[in-house]
Amino acid sequence: MQESVMQRMWNSAHLSGGNAAYVEELYELYLHDPNAVPEEWRTYFQKLPADGSSATDVSHSTIRDHFVLLAKNQRRAQPVSAGSVSSEHEKKQVEVLRLIQAYRMRGHQAAQLDPLGLWQRPAPADLSINHYGLTNADLDTTFRAGDLFIGKEEASLREIHEALQQTYCRTIGSEFTHIVDSEQRNWFMQRLESVRGRPNFSADIQSHLLERVTAAEGLEKYLGTKYPGTKRFGLEGGESLIPMLDELIQRSGSYGTKEVVIGMAHRGRLNVLVNTFGKNPRDLFDEFEGKKKVELGSGDVKYHQGFSSNVMTAGGEVHLAMAFNPSHLEIVSPVVEGSVRARQDRRNDPNGDKVLPISLHGDAAFAGQGVVMETFQMSQTRGFKTGGTIHIVINNQVGFTISNPLDSRSTEYATDVAKMIQAPILHVNGDDPEAVMFVTQLAIDYRMQFKRDIVIDLVCYRRRGHNEADEPSGTQPLMYQQITKQRTTRELYAEHLIKTGVLDEARVQAKVDDYRSALDNGLHVVKSLVKEPNKELFVDWRPYLGHAWTARHDTRFDLKTLQE
Secondary structure, X not given: OOOOHHHHHHHOHHHXXXXXXXXXXXXXXXXXXXXXXXXXXXXXXXXXXXXOOOOOOOOHHHHXXXXXXXXXXXXXXXXXXXXXXXXXXXXXXXXXXXXXXXXXXXXXXXXXXXXXXXXXXXXXXXXXXXXXXXXXXXXXXXXXXXXXOOOOOEEEHHHHHHHHHHHHOOOEEEEOOOOOOHHHHHHHXXXXXXXXXXXXXXXXXXXXXXXXXXXXXXXXXXXXXXXXXXXXXXXXXXXXXXXXXXXXXXXXXXXXXXXXXXXXXXXXXXXXXXXXXXXXXXXXXXXXXXXXXXXXXXXXXXXHOOEEEEEEEOOEEEEEEEOOOOOOOOOHHHHHHHHHHHHHHHOOOOOOOOEEEEEEXXXXXXXXXXXXXXXXXXXXXXXXXXXOOEEEEEEOOOEOOEOOHHHOOOOOOHHHHHXXXXXOEEEXXXXXXXXXXXXXXXXXXXXXXXXXXXXXXXEOOOOOOXXXXXXXXXXXXXXXXXXHHOOOHHXXXXXXXXXXXXXXXXXXXXXXXXXXXXXXXXXXXXXXXOOOOOHHHOOOOHHHOOOXXXXXXXXXXXXXXXXX
């Protein structure tokens, strides 16, 4: 007997009105997993008529999402079916997410890191949209941005691709995806992507950056003119190290750091002593001229000497200590770690909040000396950890006389050894002071938050030979053809600030003249130097002085303390 219209309406009344939303939710759940709904509803849904165009029905939410995307992408609506609703667009959506991850992993391989422009590295194929089956026709298509910090949930492929290139392929190359801890990886993603790898610095900061690279260049030129041919192992080509150290000290001071211990080899050491530690230039000149008289000195050369001073930061006075360089490559690194750990123990500073270690390395030594790996391996051990060390590789791309990295190491970068402890690595073009400033801020912030080592690879060059008496063009003829034509970091950055209206030529020249005048008069050139330092920040060595080395001492140690 045929069912009447009234009977059909009565039998389906429970599906109408206020129950419709509930039934729709049940049906959505049934489409996703038939076993997830009660048996009576499963039986009911199985009896629903099908249109025969697909094996399964399409959920209402899928249809809604499809029409939203159609509206955004300005396409003509097509008949909705299980195959046409999402298959093509969703496949491309997956590829867009793969593209985002590829830039995070390999964007550094396409970054413009070499100030000389000599690196010949083909961009990885998986950084191209074509690698993922995407074309220029998809550039204005809207996709979900996933966890990309672009400021919105959805964006066109063009916006996403431009954001990735700006973040990961300019003058900063970041390596952090090898880190296991997802919190640390997300931290880098947020910090880098939210500003597209380049924050907007104020005019005051830009002016300060120029002043610091002017100081770095000015000292080298002054010494080269005053003492031509004398060994000084200059910083020429790597002048951005000076603003980098300045920012590390000032920013760590704002975190409450009280001591910073720095270890470094000979390259740029004299420049750091004068322009970072505040050593009086007149004292340095006396050393060059043999006027300095030391009754019981170490007898070592001037570019291995230690030094200490106090500087003022936004967070208060900070004591700086330059470790004496033991001369053997990289041996100063564990010396710094031991000194810092002792200072932290003395300050009852188990987390490393009060004392910061900074180790400077050469690129060839960092990749080649076994003590580097040994020191890394102790970085998180209970008895030796120091709350994270900031490593700076002064990468002048020359291992004494070897300019082809294939002849000096088997890794892509000199810094790859740091991956053994999952240390993040930030490569930066030394001719971009603002990029240098940004990676420096990232480094100190990361260290203070996660208490782990981090590496900055300062990619620069060596304008002269291994020392000023060497002629490098015999061993690196092509490189030094380019270096002789290369404008200095100061000149390039000054030109940029003039073009952007931050400074005029008169103010730029005034910075050069003021620094030269200070050197001529033997004046301190570090403005933050404390002339009457807080003695509480210094170590009191008096208990250790005045004793014969043969004297007997009680070396017993409290057992309970030892067991802790």
